[in-house]
Amino acid sequence: MNAPTYNFAYLDEQTKRMIRRAILKAIAIPGYQVPFASREMPMPYGWGTGGVQVTAAILGPDDVLKVIDQGSDDTTNAISIRKFFGKTAGVATTTSTTDATVIQTRHRIPEASLHAGQVLVYQVPIPEPLRFLEPRETETRRMHALAEYGLMHVKLYEDIARFGHIATAYAYPVKVNARYVMDPSPTPKFDNPKLDNCAALQLFGAGREKRIYAIPPYTTVVSLDFEDHPFTRYRFNAPCALCGADNSYLDEIVTDDKGGRMFVCSDTDFCEQRQAAGHHGTESAAPHKEKAHV
Amino acid sequence: MSELSSLDNDQPLLVAEGLAKNYGRLPACRDVSFALYPGEVLAIVGESGSGKSTLLQLLSAQLAPSAGRVSYRMRDGVLRDLAELGEAERRFLFRTDWGFVHQDPAQGLRMGVSAGANVGERLMAVGWNHYGRIRDTASTWLDRVEIDVGRIDDAPKTYSGGMRQRLQIARNLVTEPRLVFMDEPTGGLDVSVQARLLDLMRNLVSELGLAAIVVTHDLAVARLLSHRVMVMKGGRVIETGLTDQVLDDPREPYTQLLVSSILPP
Amino acid sequence: MTAMIELANAEKTFTMHLQGGVELPVVRGVSFHADPGECVVLSGPSGAGKSSILKMIFGNYRCDSGRIGIRHHGKVVDLATAEPRQVLSIRRSTIGYVSQFLRAVPRVATIDVVAEPLIVNGVAREEARERAGKLLRRLNIPERLWTLPPSTFSGGEQQRVNIARGFISDLPILLLDEPTASLDAANRAVVVELIAEKKTKGVAMVAIVHDDEIRHLIADRIVDVTSFAAAA
Numbered sequence: 161m162n163a164p165t166y167n168f169a170y171l172d173e174q175t176k177r178m179i180r181r182a183i184l185k186a187i188a189i190p191g192y193q194v195p196f197a198s199r200e201m202p203m204p205y206g207w208g209t210g211g212v213q214v215t216a217a218i219l220g221p222d223d224v225l226k227v228i229d230q231g232s233d234d235t236t237n238a239i240s241i242r243k244f245f246g247k248t249a250g251v252a253t254t255t256s257t258t259d260a261t262v263i264q265t266r267h268r269i270p271e272a273s274l275h276a277g278q279v280l281v282y283q284v285p286i287p288e289p290l291r292f293l294e295p296r297e298t299e300t301r302r303m304h305a306l307a308e309y310g311l312m313h314v315k316l317y318e319d320i321a322r323f324g325h326i327a328t329a330y331a332y333p334v335k336v337n338a339r340y341v342m343d344p345s346p347t348p349k350f351d352n353p354k355l356d357n358c359a360a361l362q363l364f365g366a367g368r369e370k371r372i373y374a375i376p377p378y379t380t381v382v383s384l385d386f387e388d389h390p391f392t393r394y395r396f397n398a399p400c401a402l403c404g405a406d407n408s409y410l411d412e413i414v415t416d417d418k419g420g421r422m423f424v425c426s427d428t429d430f431c432e433q434r435q436a437a438g439h440h441g442t443e444s445a446a447p448h449k450e451k452a453h454v
Numbered sequence: 455m456s457e458l459s460s461l462d463n464d465q466p467l468l469v470a471e472g473l474a475k476n477y478g479r480l481p482a483c484r485d486v487s488f489a490l491y492p493g494e495v496l497a498i499v500g501e502s503g504s505g506k507s508t509l510l511q512l513l514s515a516q517l518a519p520s521a522g523r524v525s526y527r528m529r530d531g532v533l534r535d536l537a538e539l540g541e542a543e544r545r546f547l548f549r550t551d552w553g554f555v556h557q558d559p560a561q562g563l564r565m566g567v568s569a570g571a572n573v574g575e576r577l578m579a580v581g582w583n584h585y586g587r588i589r590d591t592a593s594t595w596l597d598r599v600e601i602d603v604g605r606i607d608d609a610p611k612t613y614s615g616g617m618r619q620r621l622q623i624a625r626n627l628v629t630e631p632r633l634v635f636m637d638e639p640t641g642g643l644d645v646s647v648q649a650r651l652l653d654l655m656r657n658l659v660s661e662l663g664l665a666a667i668v669v670t671h672d673l674a675v676a677r678l679l680s681h682r683v684m685v686m687k688g689g690r691v692i693e694t695g696l697t698d699q700v701l702d703d704p705r706e707p708y709t710q711l712l713v714s715s716i717l718p719p
Numbered sequence: 720m721t722a723m724i725e726l727a728n729a730e731k732t733f734t735m736h737l738q739g740g741v742e743l744p745v746v747r748g749v750s751f752h753a754d755p756g757e758c759v760v761l762s763g764p765s766g767a768g769k770s771s772i773l774k775m776i777f778g779n780y781r782c783d784s785g786r787i788g789i790r791h792h793g794k795v796v797d798l799a800t801a802e803p804r805q806v807l808s809i810r811r812s813t814i815g816y817v818s819q820f821l822r823a824v825p826r827v828a829t830i831d832v833v834a835e836p837l838i839v840n841g842v843a844r845e846e847a848r849e850r851a852g853k854l855l856r857r858l859n860i861p862e863r864l865w866t867l868p869p870s871t872f873s874g875g876e877q878q879r880v881n882i883a884r885g886f887i888s889d890l891p892i893l894l895l896d897e898p899t900a901s902l903d904a905a906n907r908a909v910v911v912e913l914i915a916e917k918k919t920k921g922v923a924m925v926a927i928v929h930d931d932e933i934r935h936l937i938a939d940r941i942v943d944v945t946s947f948a949a950a951a
Contacts, residue, residue: 302541306545308545308549310549310580311575311579313583314564314567317570317571318567320585321568321570321571386583386584386588387583387584388584388585389585491804650826653825653826653827660839681807695803696778698779699778699806702779705734705781707736710736710737
């Protein structure tokens with residue numbers, strides 16, 4: 161092998177210390193976006209550079225790493241990041257949610273409930289929940305500092321005015337520990353309740369935007385809403401075509417060019433575990449409507 | 455009537471003492487002192503560069519004075535030096551007890567957000583959390599400023615200039631402020647649109663018993679809206695008094711020039 | 720003093736800065752009074768300063784020296800030195816002014832133009848409108864015009880709307896600047912009646928009237944303004 165020898169988990173130790181300091185601060189102030197000196201990573205922005213740096217900073221030799229992209233362990237992004245750490249840190253990898261100690265994720269929270277001691281690392285494209293309403297960073301920082309969050313409700317108001325209900329389906333804003341409003345990254349709002357009072361530590365890394373934020377274990381996380389339009393989560397109103405689960409988040413998969421499609425669990429590990437336990441779906445044509453799932 | 459009771463109130467709402475602002479060596483505003491009472495409308499008139507916009511920014515705590523101070527009577531009745539307010543308090547004041555009507559509505563509105571949300575934002579900022587009630591209140595205010603309630607879900611970027619300005623007023627008044635700052639509120643509007651806006655503002659100010667400080671270079675605006683006028687030149691207040699007194703019996707050469715420059719209607 | 724208005728050596732000069740600072744003396748040594756229930760008519764040729772004196776009593780023109788005592792809420796206030804707030808308070812609850820011309824507010828209906836002084840003083844809108852309607856009817860303004868803004872009216876009609884607006888309130892002092900100019904005989908008679916009614920209610924009035932006949936009918940006392948003429 162003539163490959164260069166990397167420091168453990170690719171980043172140099174000084175950088176990791178810098179990132180860990182940011183992580184500790186983020187844990188100390190739940191939901192607050194801590195700036196950090198994001199490094200260039202050997203992958204393009206948008207492919208999880210923030211999440212990868214956070215993972216690199218917290219990974220130890222004994223950790224077991226799982227990487228998912230939209231719930232799936234076997235997409236390009238998930239595989240390449242898993243291989244990246246397999247190569248640069250030599251850590252064990254797994255696809256099992258329960259066995260993993262560190263789970264890096266893009267756009268999903270696993271269906272299986274997380275346990276104490278686990279760390280869930282989110283890849284975040286745009287950490288600022290107020291960004292699309294207030295383009296000035298100086299102003300959004302001030303709004304966070306003074307807890308001026310009327311603007312966040314403006315967004316939800318607009319949804320209801322336009323669509324009759326809160327149509328925001330992902331990156332649904334939450335209030336962490338009754339203080340900071342936070343963007344949970346583009347996870348479907350189906351996953352929002354899992355953020356609340358979670359046993360695992362949740363870390364969020366935005367590489368391009370150079371921000372890290374966190375939800376410590378067992379922190380109260382509330383999805384924003386109106387009294388007369390309370391938060392509800394949605395899923396396709398169908399059982400999984402493969403495992404028959406009727407409480408998991410589903411992906412719609414187009415199967416041919418005649419309009420054929422099927423709905424399957426987006427969490428591949430969850431789906432496979434169920435199938436191994438003898439559950440089966442019907443692969444019947446799924447309904448086309450979304451349904452409130454409480 | 456609210457106007458009656460508020461005009462008889464003996465406690466000033468806002469007090470300016472020896473206000474001055476220098477930009478480097480250039481004095482933009484010099485030694486301005488006055489008291490504004492609840493329900494009173496004060497016009498600040500003068501030409502471009504006379505220091506009236508600087509004064510408005512000093513009074514509304516958007517600019518720190520080089521000397522002097524501005525005090526405001528908070529809703530609890532205590533007169534507080536604005537410079538001593540924390541930023542959170544100052545911003546809260548700005549969102550609730552004060553309004554600020556900009557000459558350019560794009561500065562005072564969120565142009566891409568619906569009219570209803572523009573009006574509702576201040577309510578949501580003070581904790582209103584019921585969509586239906588926010589929308590009802592927004593509808594009421596659109597109606598009060600003569601905007602068709604059917605346009606509630608349209609963004610102000612689809613509105614005409616006059617409508618935008620009326621929307622800006624509704625957005626400011628929804629929290630029932632006691633003091634509204636207006637910077638050339640009719641500037642850039644057609645004459646017929648101006649007349650309608652002025653009439654609307656006049657009625658709202660008197661119905662709500664609002665105090666207002668209006669910066670304008672248009673003496674007709676001052677005459678129609680204000681009780682009292684301050685004439686500024688070179689950063690100083692050169693003449694002040696009842697609006698009709700200053701406009702009908704101007705004393706200072708500059709004020710006489712301003713008054714004589716108005717074309718007869 | 721029991722007088723509602725008492726002027727002592729009031730003086731007014733215009734300085735015309737745009738004409739090289741020319742001093743234009745208007746009146747000096749103006750001294751007279753008006754008691755409750757009395758109508759004092761100012762007489763003198765045009766340009767003698769009659770209107771200026773009325774405007775000084777109303778606080779519209781500033782008084783350079785001397786004193787303009789006004790009985791306001793039972794106390795005498797010197798209008799020559801009063802704060803703007805005091806002047807506004809006096810105008811709202813003590814002094815009414817009927818000018819020669821209506822300064823019409825665009826878009827406001829005639830009935831509301833007339834009712835406004837009452838509403839500002841706390842009278843309910845319905846009652847104020849009812850009283851406004853009565854007065855407009857007396858002054859022969861047809862009911863179909865009441866909902867229109869007066870800016871569209873003829874000169875005579877506007878003048879009558881102006882009179883209605885001036886006479887509707889229950890203020891203890893009224894200043895009348897040619898209230899009957901441009902009115903026909905019938906409407907002049909109505910104005911004379913209105914003035915007589917004000918007298919019985921104890922209102923002190925100062926008026927300028929050019930029509931000799933009307934002056935005879937309303938004046939309790941005539942003050943010749945020529946004696947106040949300031950030498951140029």
